[in-house]
Amino acid sequence: MATQQLASWATSLKYSSLPETATTAASRSFYNWLGCALGGSRHKTTTRAFQALRPFFGPATSTVLGHESKAKADASHAALINGIASHVHDYDDTHLETIIHPTGPVASALLAQAEALDRDVGGEEFILALIVGIEAECKVGLAVWPKHYDIGWHITSTTGSIGAAVAVGKLMDLTSEQMAHAIGIAATQVTGLREMFGSDTKSFHVGRSAQNGLMAAVLASNGYTSSLQALEAKRGWANVVSVSNDLDAQIASLGKVWETEKNSFKPFPCGIVVHPIIDGCIQLHRELKAKDLSTARLKSAHARVHPLVLELTGKKTPKDGLQAKFSVYHGGAVGLVLGKAGPAEYEDRVVTSEEIITVRDKITATADETLGADEAEIVLEFEGGAELKKHVSHAVGSLEVPMTDTQLQEKFVDQVALVLGGNGAKQASSVVESLKGVASIRDLVARILGSP
Amino acid sequence: MATQQLASWATSLKYSSLPETATTAASRSFYNWLGCALGGSRHKTTTRAFQALRPFFGPATSTVLGHESKAKADASHAALINGIASHVHDYDDTHLETIIHPTGPVASALLAQAEALDRDVGGEEFILALIVGIEAECKVGLAVWPKHYDIGWHITSTTGSIGAAVAVGKLMDLTSEQMAHAIGIAATQVTGLREMFGSDTKSFHVGRSAQNGLMAAVLASNGYTSSLQALEAKRGWANVVSVSNDLDAQIASLGKVWETEKNSFKPFPCGIVVHPIIDGCIQLHRELKAKDLSTARLKSAHARVHPLVLELTGKKTPKDGLQAKFSVYHGGAVGLVLGKAGPAEYEDRVVTSEEIITVRDKITATADETLGADEAEIVLEFEGGAELKKHVSHAVGSLEVPMTDTQLQEKFVDQVALVLGGNGAKQASSVVESLKGVASIRDLVARILGSP
Structure with missing residues (x-):
């Protein structure tokens, strides 16, 4: 019926x-x-x-x-x-x-x-x-x-x-x-x-x-x-x-x-599962600025994410803007380097820029089933030992934090x-x-x- | 590849x-x-x-x-x-x-x-x-x-x-x-x-x-x-x-x-699995004529068919031409009564005619896994005891008997x-x-x- x-x-x-x-x-x-x-x-x-x-x-x-x-x-x-x-x-x-x-x-x-x-x-x-x-x-x-x-x-x-x-x-x-x-x-x-x-x-x-x-x-x-x-x-x-x-x-x-x-x-033009990481990385971008730390000195960035993130957006080396939408690594990189992730940050020229690729390739991610789909954690390590950590409980654009x-x-x-x-x-x-x-x-x- | x-x-x-x-x-x-x-x-x-x-x-x-x-x-x-x-x-x-x-x-x-x-x-x-x-x-x-x-x-x-x-x-x-x-x-x-x-x-x-x-x-x-x-x-x-x-x-x-x-x-405008029955019934129609037997005196018609026939075309009481294409019973009935099964025999007025419905409702069918998809057998019983049987090994339109x-x-x-x-x-x-x-x-x- x-x-x-x-x-x-x-x-x-x-x-x-x-x-x-x-x-x-x-x-x-x-x-x-x-x-x-x-x-x-x-x-x-x-x-x-x-x-x-x-x-x-x-x-x-x-x-x-x-x-x-x-x-x-x-x-x-x-x-x-x-x-x-x-x-x-x-x-x-x-x-x-x-x-x-x-x-x-x-x-x-x-x-x-x-x-x-x-x-x-x-x-x-x-x-x-x-x-x-x-x-x-x-x-x-x-x-x-x-x-x-x-x-x-x-x-x-x-x-x-x-x-x-x-x-x-x-x-x-x-x-x-x-x-x-x-x-x-x-x-x-x-x-x-x-x-x-x-x-x-x-x-x-x-x-x-x-x-x-x-x-x-x-x-x-x-x-x-x-x-x-x-x-x-x-x-x-x-x-x-x-x-x-x-x-x-x-x-x-x-x-x-x-x-x-x-x-x-969506605040960001890409798969919603990437949003917690982008949200966190944009927040980290602001903290880096405040602390006068540059991504040029980044040693590694490690993310813990919901398992669907890697299944859907695990592309390590996106070649253009379309592929970048399926890359949590690109999303994290533009968040950290540019402090935003709008349509402009998904244009081909940004995806293939050396500055973004350098940071992107330092990002690793592991799936964690204990995390929610709108949750993520990212840890940055810098040359000289500085470390920064960000936990996002609910990404912007989620039901808890709507636009x-x-x-x-x-x-x-x-x-x-x-x-x-x-x-x-x-x-x-x-x-x-x-x-x-x-x-x-x-x-x-x-x-x-x-x-x- | x-x-x-x-x-x-x-x-x-x-x-x-x-x-x-x-x-x-x-x-x-x-x-x-x-x-x-x-x-x-x-x-x-x-x-x-x-x-x-x-x-x-x-x-x-x-x-x-x-x-x-x-x-x-x-x-x-x-x-x-x-x-x-x-x-x-x-x-x-x-x-x-x-x-x-x-x-x-x-x-x-x-x-x-x-x-x-x-x-x-x-x-x-x-x-x-x-x-x-x-x-x-x-x-x-x-x-x-x-x-x-x-x-x-x-x-x-x-x-x-x-x-x-x-x-x-x-x-x-x-x-x-x-x-x-x-x-x-x-x-x-x-x-x-x-x-x-x-x-x-x-x-x-x-x-x-x-x-x-x-x-x-x-x-x-x-x-x-x-x-x-x-x-x-x-x-x-x-x-x-x-x-x-x-x-x-x-x-x-x-x-x-x-x-x-x-x-x-296809020689007949309906699901191909029905073709052996139609083929057999058209042959039986000719034999009935030769023996001066009328379908008006039909007591029962029983068919043995490939299992897919009943799965795909098991509609007992089709209401119009479209539904009749999925009725082995209608296909058999027009074959027996009219001796053909072209587009005209699938028009609504034929599907709903009393003559066809009367014969259609006397037809029963059972699935037999030993039969091929282009094979069928039908047995007719008449008032007074006459019986006719037809076995179709390969229906017309099959690879063995192409048009x-x-x-x-x-x-x-x-x-x-x-x-x-x-x-x-x-x-x-x-x-x-x-x-x-x-x-x-x-x-x-x-x-x-x-x-x-």
Whole structure:
């Protein structure tokens, strides 16, 4: 019954039933997503996809964010390109219990389709659809976590197709039965192998899952059928993509526990498991300065980390910015040497600079199962015997130490300034902050991009 | 090394190295595919997808076969719709060792892209690309068969994305490294759950895998990267989608054993496992006539079948044509009552007719592990004590009893006449038979559809 229960819950939910904590979390999620999508819009991965697929673009209904001045495409291609852009810096949000990046697949599909409809979509309707999509995605993700991820699936996109279908289906006002079919059409498109991490295809997963879900909702709205037991059947999604699941329990918690509220935002554009080390190294950078110690005299740096850190980000010698996202050693090095780890510190020229490589190669790390995923410890030894130690109990960006609205704004403006300039970015920020009250998402996008 | 070996083999293969048995088998495969795609083009499943997605169509480079008079779309949408049409009657080809329907994903992508290129693609080049695609698809399918299918994956589409990528990549003259990336981008889009069998989404799998592969090749041609170990890595395709595989052995057999030559064609538009029963029942229909026995006096019909028959096609009371494809009971009933089992015998009105239902409900079947997959036995009992028995050692359409060229032609004309009329169908048939020698696939398609 999980598929039909999810469909029924999603189609009947009203904005007035949403707790304000959820709508605020959703607004923050969209705000963070938009900054990432604009910030990643001119990355070479995004540009490669845009140029390769431009000959296939259909009617220009939907904005391809920031790639070129006000470029448009059909909703499906806009969803793909915006989805790629939003994930390409690994700077997007994280549902920590599943390490799903929930907003990418859902918002990429939703924004594109909201622009393409022949009516205006208001802010509340948009937020409602965003929330049902994120809830669907995270609940099915929780149902198969962690076995599904262990097998080798990129859980963001494998669940993202389903979330995007539910969100777009909500926007298109599907019946409960159509919604169940949309869930099935999305579920059958299982996109995302972890083997692709470190290549252009990792962010393709996010864009493709947005397309998968969008197409599923569009097909279902025209009567296309799938299975009404797509998620729970013997050979349905959960059983095929995982060796165990608790789908019924997760679906039963819909509307009781809001996954949207558990969404967290990254202060650093790389895998979240590296964040405790970066946080610690940035703190150490400040202490080094205060003590007049230079990393040039560093003998060794040893880190103790959660086991997943080495499994996911154990790359010793990353060759470029993409690979560096999977290197706890690069993250630690830029933290220690530069005192920050923003998109600029993941550019190829920084990853290959001698100063960073020298420090990076002095860093060692061991897995420690007693540590939490947002916890780390690092010990520095210097020539002459000086030693510094830092323990991070909860990294910045964790649920315990969330990014503040001001920090989110700084992150947004930093990224968007690359495309719209400093003033444009600040203007865009204030426009997006008004999301809840806007009458038309189409107008919102035009105002963000600086239309009259 | 499997991914790079496959890429290297596919990019370096020349038409002159192909045995004529392979090029002839490929030509027959394309011929059969085209008939199925035209024959399925006006099925409601195809029409639903066409109408739902038409607002997304890009520049009209590629033919949407038969759906409307000379409709065109961008190559990706043409690949999707033609792929759906070619599979919707379950009448397409079968690689018996894997029950992959190989031509659907590959030819749907290839034809659409061949029309979209800004140069003419000749018949030999087209056949070469078709063969490398089918070989890629069937070799990776063999590598994970049968565990992959047992888990619940629709092996036609999960391997079809890879086959389509290799075929289109060959047509686009990718380098070996680009081809490896294309394989990876295709492999990460694992489309097709068996749970969808019996719904519109089963044939969507075939169309979507064609799109997946086409997009993978197009992205890779523009420098988009994936993994050079996409198939064989610890968390690569084969390990994630199956619990065991012999990828290395299968890849090593490329160019030594031609899977294309093992392709078989269906005389009946339904799951191939039902064919022995249908074949036997059609033979029994003729014997009943000769003996002046009527199915109106049938007391019972009991079949012994391969175990997969009941697992895949055990539907006792199908409600429409789609469900009937998964009912050995319906297949047996139309064979006995009508003496044939073409597309007309799978129309809804036949499935719900009282005459068919009455006979259908008298049929029982038991699984017998001693029988081959193309073998069956059926025993009829009549009021008054008459008994008839039929043993089918190898069903028509099996490798032992392949369809002849004449039978293939009849099948083609039967299907294509629905769209182009009887004369148009015969004209189309003679045009497609000239495939090997044509200078331009674009012209071939125009001539098939009756352009001047």
